Amino acid sequence: xxxxxxxxxxCPDVLLLILPYEPSAQSSFLRQRWCVNIDPGDYTYKxxxxxxxxxxxxxxxxxxxxxxxxxxxxxxxxxxxxxxxxDDVKAVNKAITSFLGDRGIAILDIYYCPHHTDYGKCLCRKxxxxxxxxxxxxYGVDKSKSYFVGDKQRDIDAGEKAGIEGVxxxxxxxxxxxxxxxx
Ligand SMILES: [Zn+2]
Numbered sequence: 001x002x003x004x005x006x007x008x009x010x011c012p013d014v015l016l017l018i019l020p021y022e023p024s025a026q027s028s029f030l031r032q033r034w035c036v037n038i039d040p041g042d043y044t045y046k047x048x049x050x051x052x053x054x055x056x057x058x059x060x061x062x063x064x065x066x067x068x069x070x071x072x073x074x075x076x077x078x079x080x081x082x083x084x085x086x087d088d089v090k091a092v093n094k095a096i097t098s099f100l101g102d103r104g105i106a107i108l109d110i111y112y113c114p115h116h117t118d119y120g121k122c123l124c125r126k127x128x129x130x131x132x133x134x135x136x137x138x139y140g141v142d143k144s145k146s147y148f149v150g151d152k153q154r155d156i157d158a159g160e161k162a163g164i165e166g167v168x169x170x171x172x173x174x175x176x177x178x179x180x181x182x183x
Contacts (some may be wrong), residue, residue, distance in 0.1 A: 055174035061107045062179055069107050071139065072096065073131045073148075073158075077116030087115065111135055126150075127157035132164060147182060149175065 009063045060070065072093075093110045100107055111131040115122040124130040136143055148159030149167045156166030167181050 003039060017094050019117065041159065053172055053174070055176040057100070057103050057105065058099065059175035062176070063093050063182060064105060066182065068182070070100075070105065070137070071135045073108040073126070074110065074112045075125050077118075077125065078111045079114035079170075080116035080119045089114070108139060109135060126152075126153035127161065129158045129161035132162035133156055136164075145183070147179075 007020065052122070063070075075118050076089050077086075079086060079089065089112055093112070096110065097107045111124075111134060113122060113124040113126070113131060122130075132148065135141065136146075143163045146164050147167050148155060148162070148164045149169060150156060150159075150173045151169050151173070153168070156168050159166035166177055169175060169178050
């Protein structure tokens with residue numbers, strides 16, 4: 001992992017920032033307070049209200065100015081568990097995309113793993129990196145100029161496996177506090 005936290009670097013034209021979100025009760029960062037009807041300990045959710053973590057829109061706007069594009073990679077193991085459906089996930093993804101799109105922030109794509117380790121092995125669930133690899137291939141991502149932002153160690157591990165530098169942030173923490181980590 002490169003160390004350049006406080007070091008100035010010229011920014012290339014297009015970079016990619018990959019933002020995970022997770023459906024668990026404690027998480028996260030992108031999804032927190034998105035939906036009501038969250039039962040603690042239960043994955044069930046419906047999109048009724050979109051409300052983002054403090055500072056996320058401003059932080060993404062700033063990163064966009066610096067030339068970043070955004071892709072979301074997310075574990076959605078509740079599908080494998082039968083707790084919610086593909087359609088539920090698509091609805092949440094659409095809400096995320098619309099909410100940010102209305103504020104001038106385009107999400108290029110959202111990749112999700114519908115599997116869970118309790119129900120078999122896959123290669124796409126973080127900390128595995130298949131979805132990152134797919135996204136990188138599909139969008140011609142320069143991994144050396146990209147970051148994988150997450151609030152769990154498995155996000156960082158997935159990034160590392162894919163050769164993308166991780167930025168670990170606190171759960172529900174303002175991404176704006178970490179802007180000096182990005183070129
Ligand atoms: Zn999977």
